Amino acid sequence: MPKTIEEINAKIKAGKAVVVNAEEVIGIVREKGIARSAVDIDVVTTGTFAPMCSSGIYFNIGHSKPRIKLEAARTYLNDVPAYSGFAAIDIMLGATALPESDPRNKIHPGDFNYGGGHVIEELVSGKDVCLSAATYGTDCYPRKKLETWINIRDLNDAVLYNFRNAYQNYNVAVNVSDKTIYTYLGILKPRMGNAVYCCAGQLSPLLNDPWYKTIGIGTRVFLGGGSGYIAWPGTQFNPSVPRTEAGIPKRGAATLSLIGDLKNMQPRWLRGVSMQGYGVSLSVGVGIPIPVLNEEILAHTAVTDDDIPATIIDYSRDYPQNLPDVLGEVTYAQLRSGRIRFNNRDIPTASLSSYSRALEIANILKEWMNQGAFLLSQPVTPLPGIESGLAFKPLNYRPVERNNSS
Amino acid sequence: MKVSRKIVLHFPARLVEEAIAYRLVKEYNLQFNILKASIIPDSEGFIVLELTGEQEDYDRGVRFLTKIGVNIEALSQNVVRNEDKCTHCGACLTVCPTGAFEIEPGTRRVLFMHDRCIACSMCLKACPPRAMELHF
Structure with a gap:
């Protein structure tokens, strides 16, 4: 008997909904079968916690006396450059921004101790952040300089808005060269001395709903410790990658654009991170509830790490040169065993995505629903599926010819 | 009283082939756990050791090492x-x-x-x- 989101919400309000996490559902389906489990279970909760670079915040600071407009200002938050090319006092900060004084990779590998992700974490923690801005004056906005402490409690609006989160599957990075390399997937030892992956596998939201049957625009989610929404497909949305027979994408496929009230979030789930030799980012906690509307949806949530393949990519040559080469495939079960067997060698594995934190998120979401504190939302419109033909294209590079005489 | 300390031993080249660890065990009743080592014949070497034993034995063992020319540093980090x-x-x-x-x-x-x-x-x-x- 198919269920509706309204029926499940009524059960959540009555404290009668059966909510399990995406790990627990595997055992339940094994024991009871899909048909029985689809009747018994109302919601399956998922989670992921990993660096998600395309994340950022925007906020409104309120007007100063006299007024200043930051529209064309140079604006900094704890010396990290922010973007304020909006109406007067709206400011946006990206997770990967770096202070201009940061030495970058001048002495390789650079440390990248502090940047946008860390400012976001401090703001969410309730710490004061130094805003400094310089611009030109106008008749209606005469002030030219502003330097002040700001605090999240005083901001009019503070919103986490991420262009691209929660990648549906991801690369496994190795280094086939003879020297250590420093990447956004961490330190990669020479001659395939290690392999690094970054995905919550069987707990990952979009791997539990591979065809986006329930996860759509308008879906209410756990975001950064508070609740948020799916605002749009994420950038680089790419549903048409190769898939397994069960529909699991073998490469990075769908992504999500997420939005939520920063004031309700917690630093435990928004953590500034430093990638040596690469840059800074923000680890973001995301959890998505999957309503068990029918057997097909339930069957997808029973996916295990054995069923999910990931693609091994060389980050010493193929990735930087944007070559299509793939070295091989492994499953998340193999990756999580601590070693993968590849080319007759045992390669130790490490993860950048925290499985234990992903599980914690799935359990928090479960708890919220058990307490009746979190209701499911009906998506407004679905995410583009494979039938959309949507594909992530490389840059159409067209060199600009300059006239040297002018 | 039993003590357990992590120390770094720096050997001059002439001592690299001496059975120093054996003597620490045999003559000074000390247990050792090698945490890191770099010993190459005919050149200087070092061992990071966790040395465990009675305080008295530990002190005697350290005196012995110093006397034969091993430079000892506490692993203070x-x-x-x-x-x-x-x-x-x-x-x-x-x-x-x-x-x-x-x-x-x-x-x-x-x-x-x-x-x-x-x-x-x-x-x-x-x-x-x-x-x-x-x-x-």
């Missing part, structure tokens, strides 16, 4: 994990040369086995949330 910062991702696992990090089965939390740590500091900058700290 100590790597500790800031539990508030660690997110249990596991980026440290393949960076640590002594395997001091392990994934706990079940919870999949990252365990830090301090007794295996040789304070080499490799994990400090490999940790994205910078949870590993060097204390002196």
Whole structure:
């Protein structure tokens, strides 16, 4: 008997909904079968916690006396450059921004101790952040300089808005060269001395709903410790990658654009991170509830790490040169065993995505629903599926010819 | 009273082929655990040791080492994990040369086995949330 989101919400309000996490559902389906489990279970909760670079915040600071407009200002938050090319006092900060004084990779590998992700974490923690801005004056906005402490409690609006989160599957990075390399997937030892992956596998939201049957625009989610929404497909949305027979994408496929009230979030789930030799980012906690509307949806949530393949990519040559080469495939079960067997060698594995934190998120979401504190939302419109033909294209590079005489 | 200390022994080339560890055990009743070593015949070498035994034996053993020309330094650096910062991702696992990090089965939390740590500091900058700290 198919269920509706309204029926499940009524059960959540009555404290009668059966909510399990995406790990627990595997055992339940094994024991009871899909048909029985689809009747018994109302919601399956998922989670992921990993660096998600395309994340950022925007906020409104309120007007100063006299007024200043930051529209064309140079604006900094704890010396990290922010973007304020909006109406007067709206400011946006990206997770990967770096202070201009940061030495970058001048002495390789650079440390990248502090940047946008860390400012976001401090703001969410309730710490004061130094805003400094310089611009030109106008008749209606005469002030030219502003330097002040700001605090999240005083901001009019503070919103986490991420262009691209929660990648549906991801690369496994190795280094086939003879020297250590420093990447956004961490330190990669020479001659395939290690392999690094970054995905919550069987707990990952979009791997539990591979065809986006329930996860759509308008879906209410756990975001950064508070609740948020799916605002749009994420950038680089790419549903048409190769898939397994069960529909699991073998490469990075769908992504999500997420939005939520920063004031309700917690630093435990928004953590500034430093990638040596690469840059800074923000680890973001995301959890998505999957309503068990029918057997097909339930069957997808029973996916295990054995069923999910990931693609091994060389980050010493193929990735930087944007070559299509793939070295091989492994499953998340193999990756999580601590070693993968590849080319007759045992390669130790490490993860950048925290499985234990992903599980914690799935359990928090479960708890919220058990307490009746979190209701499911009906998506407004679905995410583009494979039938959309949507594909992530490389840059159409067209060199600009300059006239040297002018 | 029993003591256990982590120390770094620097050997001159002439001592590299001496059975020093054997004598520490046999003549001074000390237990040792080699945490890190670099010993190449005919050149200088070092061993990072955890030396355990009665205080009296420990002191005698250290006097013996000093007398024969081994330079001893306390392993004063100590790597500790800031539990508030660690997110249990596991980026440290393949960076640590002594395997001091392990994934706990079940919870999949990252365990830090301090007794295996040789304070080499490799994990400090490999940790994205910078949870590993060097204390002196």
